Amino acid sequence: xxxxxxxxxxxxxxxxxxxxxxxxxxxxxxxxxxxxxxxxxxxxxxxxxxxxxxxxxxxxxxxxxxxxxxxx
Numbered sequence: 001x002x003x004x005x006x007x008x009x010x011x012x013x014x015x016x017x018x019x020x021x022x023x024x025x026x027x028x029x030x031x032x033x034x035x036x037x038x039x040x041x042x043x044x045x046x047x048x049x050x051x052x053x054x055x056x057x058x059x060x061x062x063x064x065x066x067x068x069x070x071x072x
Contacts, residue, residue: 011019023032 027035
């Protein structure tokens with residue numbers, strides 16, 4: 001097996017702790033909390049838009065089927 005495969009493996013548990021510690025040192029706890037809050041808000045808004053889009057799709061399909069049955 002090529003040694004390059006081991007060079008690009010995903011980080012394990014200890015590596016994540018080191019990355020987290022460096023991030024806290026660079027940005028500070030308050031800034032990281034704000035970033036997390038913003039990311040959570042963005043994910044929530046995305047999920048809301050997806051669910052609204054799928055409900056509007058189901059409503060339009062229902063309207064299409066109602067129109068098709070009424071035209072027969």
